[in-house]
Amino acid sequence: MDRTIRRGRTRTWPRWHRSLWYHGAFYLQTWRASVISTFLFPLLYLASMGLGVGHLVSAHTGLVEGRSYLRFVAPGLLAITAMNLGESESMWPVLGAVKWVRTYHAAVATPLEPEDIVLGKLAWVGVRLFFTGVVLTITIAFFGALNSWWALTLPLLAVLIGLAFAAPLMAFASTRESDASFTSIYRFLIIPMFLFSATFYPMSQYPGYLRPVVQLMPLYHGVALARSAAFGHAEVGSMVLHLTVLGGMLFLGLRSAKKNLRRRLAS
Amino acid sequence: MTSDSLLSARGLVKQFGNFRAVDGIDVSIERGESFGFLGPNGAGKTSTMRMISAVSQPTAGEIRIFGLNPVSHGPEIRARLGVVPQEDTLELELSVMNNLLMFGRYFDIPRKVIRQRATELLEFAQLSDRADDKCDNLSGGMKRRLTIARSLLNQPELLILDEPTTGLDPQARHLLWDRLYRLKRDGVTLIITTHYMDEAEQLCDRLVVMDQGRIVAEGAPRALIEQYSTREVLELRFGAEGQEPYVDRISEYAERVEVLPDRLLLYVHDGDEVLRAVHATGATPESALVRRSSLEDVFLRLTGRTLVD
Numbered sequence: 001m002d003r004t005i006r007r008g009r010t011r012t013w014p015r016w017h018r019s020l021w022y023h024g025a026f027y028l029q030t031w032r033a034s035v036i037s038t039f040l041f042p043l044l045y046l047a048s049m050g051l052g053v054g055h056l057v058s059a060h061t062g063l064v065e066g067r068s069y070l071r072f073v074a075p076g077l078l079a080i081t082a083m084n085l086g087e088s089e090s091m092w093p094v095l096g097a098v099k100w101v102r103t104y105h106a107a108v109a110t111p112l113e114p115e116d117i118v119l120g121k122l123a124w125v126g127v128r129l130f131f132t133g134v135v136l137t138i139t140i141a142f143f144g145a146l147n148s149w150w151a152l153t154l155p156l157l158a159v160l161i162g163l164a165f166a167a168p169l170m171a172f173a174s175t176r177e178s179d180a181s182f183t184s185i186y187r188f189l190i191i192p193m194f195l196f197s198a199t200f201y202p203m204s205q206y207p208g209y210l211r212p213v214v215q216l217m218p219l220y221h222g223v224a225l226a227r228s229a230a231f232g233h234a235e236v237g238s239m240v241l242h243l244t245v246l247g248g249m250l251f252l253g254l255r256s257a258k259k260n261l262r263r264r265l266a267s
Numbered sequence: 268m269t270s271d272s273l274l275s276a277r278g279l280v281k282q283f284g285n286f287r288a289v290d291g292i293d294v295s296i297e298r299g300e301s302f303g304f305l306g307p308n309g310a311g312k313t314s315t316m317r318m319i320s321a322v323s324q325p326t327a328g329e330i331r332i333f334g335l336n337p338v339s340h341g342p343e344i345r346a347r348l349g350v351v352p353q354e355d356t357l358e359l360e361l362s363v364m365n366n367l368l369m370f371g372r373y374f375d376i377p378r379k380v381i382r383q384r385a386t387e388l389l390e391f392a393q394l395s396d397r398a399d400d401k402c403d404n405l406s407g408g409m410k411r412r413l414t415i416a417r418s419l420l421n422q423p424e425l426l427i428l429d430e431p432t433t434g435l436d437p438q439a440r441h442l443l444w445d446r447l448y449r450l451k452r453d454g455v456t457l458i459i460t461t462h463y464m465d466e467a468e469q470l471c472d473r474l475v476v477m478d479q480g481r482i483v484a485e486g487a488p489r490a491l492i493e494q495y496s497t498r499e500v501l502e503l504r505f506g507a508e509g510q511e512p513y514v515d516r517i518s519e520y521a522e523r524v525e526v527l528p529d530r531l532l533l534y535v536h537d538g539d540e541v542l543r544a545v546h547a548t549g550a551t552p553e554s555a556l557v558r559r560s561s562l563e564d565v566f567l568r569l570t571g572r573t574l575v576d
Contacts, residue, residue, distance in 0.1 A: 015342065018372050018373050018374075018375055019373075021372050022369055022372050022373065025368075025369050025372065026358065026361070026369065029360070029361055029362075029365060030360055030361075101356060101357070101358070101359060102352070102354055102356040103356055103357075103358060105352060105354075105356055106352065106356035106357075106370070106417075107373060108322055109320060109322060109345060109348070109350035109352065110345055110346075110370075110373035110374055110421075111341075111342035111343070111345050111346045111373065111374065111375075112342070112373055113341065113342065265322070266322055266323050266324070267283070267323055
């Protein structure tokens with residue numbers, strides 16, 4: 001008896017699709033505002049950093065890790081875009097849905113369980129990450145900054161990187177009563193990671209004692225993965241480490257997002 | 268628990284930390300009935316609603332909805348329920364129509380069916396001409412009606428409404444009441460929480476009064492009035508001289524006297540007769556009003572006049 005009950009609760013795969021469709025349909029109604037930030041910003045960065053700064057770099061130091069600056073920086077921008085999409089989808093929208101407009105409360109009054117909402121929401125963010133990854137990969141290829149078939153994995157890496165941030169931040173946002181802490185997350189986590197995850201210059205620029213600190217930044221692992229895929233060379237050991245860090249964030253984030261959202265909506 | 272009850276609960280408890288929001292209640296609601304939960308703020312109404320809508324689990328006790336246990340069959344039960352929460356919880360950025368179309372996805376209703384029902388429900392909620400408007404632009408009453416329309420998308424057998432008319436103007440309230448009558452006539456079982464006594468008298472066949480997490484009275488509105496109040500109430504106001512000198516003299520004529528700062532309430536069978544007797548004692552009230560006892564009298568007697576915030 002007890003066993004069937006538990007199985008009935010966790011076997012949610014048919015239902016979370018409804019939440020995925022809901023989020024997808026919602027996006028189709030309201031997509032215009034987000035397109036600019038998702039696609040135009042990375043493109044502008046690529047143009048300004050890759051071409052502008054890249055020109056300066058090549059005039060002074062020539063190549064970065066054996067590549068033009070544009071080639072070097074492009075995969076990092078993909079990782080940053082994935083992080084930004086994951087993070088922006090899982091803070092204010094989630095707090096709004098549990099606190100302000102309370103649409104998640106409306107959803108749990110239907111057959112959906114809180115866990116279905118978490119899975120549907122993150123699945124939808126994953127879908128968006130994938131398509132954003134595809135568009136960015138094509139763009140980067142257009143700039144001539146790819147030189148490996150491994151680059152075809154970039155959209156999947158975008159999904160992993162974005163969700164590695166989205167899941168824990170969704171877990172966090174579902175416990176909040178106000179958005180006050182979100183600003184701190186930007187100031188002390190997102191922006192430092194954006195700047196210092198070996199995104200705009202290689203790890204070799206850091207003094208040895210700072211490198212472990214950089215390695216603690218989740219985005220660093222995303223940047224490293226994207227760069228390896230774009231260039232088509234990697235050490236197995238460090239790939240495993242990067243994938244484990246991001247996969248672990250996703251796994252733990254997903255677990256606590258389910259737990260926290262259940263506590264928030266169904267207690 | 269009778270087996271044909273649509274909903275039955277026994278010994279229901281909801282505890283949040285040290286606070287016991289619901290403290291052991293028993294209810295049984297029959298199919299087709301319209302049932303009210305009354306009580307002051309903080310009486311435990313909303314916590315009870317959340318348990319009987321199979322959203323939150325009871326700390327102790329047992330519930331059966333459609334004969335099913337919500338702890339193990341939450342999704343199955345909720346598929347057959349409609350819930351109108353205290354706040355509207357609409358997607359404000361979407362159009363009125365899209366609010367319905369999208370919500371239907373949660374019930375896995377085929378798209379064609381949702382569209383047809385949504386069109387009918389907008390008609391029912393008198394919102395057809397606003398179908399393409401952004402939800403944010405609707406008035407409070409319209410949003411409320413849209414929330415009710417949304418709760419009917421899955422053609423629920425049981426509709427649970429948590430303070431459906433709070434904050435609405437009288438026109439909007441009466442329109443809502445009218446829609447709820449229609450649903451009741453169509454055989455939908457209604458569960459309503461409210462702290463408007465006139466609403467409860469209008470809508471509920473049977474109700475319970477809750478206070479501090481417990482049920483303090485149960486019955487049909489008329490029966491409760493008979494049981495806890497008198498047929499009529501005589502309200503007396505005295506002028507500058509004050510009412511104190513008269514209280515003792517008058518109280519023997521009433522079954523119960525309530526002394527309020529500005530007036531006396533005499534609970535009596537025949538108000539006019541008692542008023543004549545009051546005049547005969549030489550008391551000269553500035554104004555006197557005879558009215559029928561209402562559910563509000565019952566409510567105030569049971570839950571007190573003190574504000575609990």
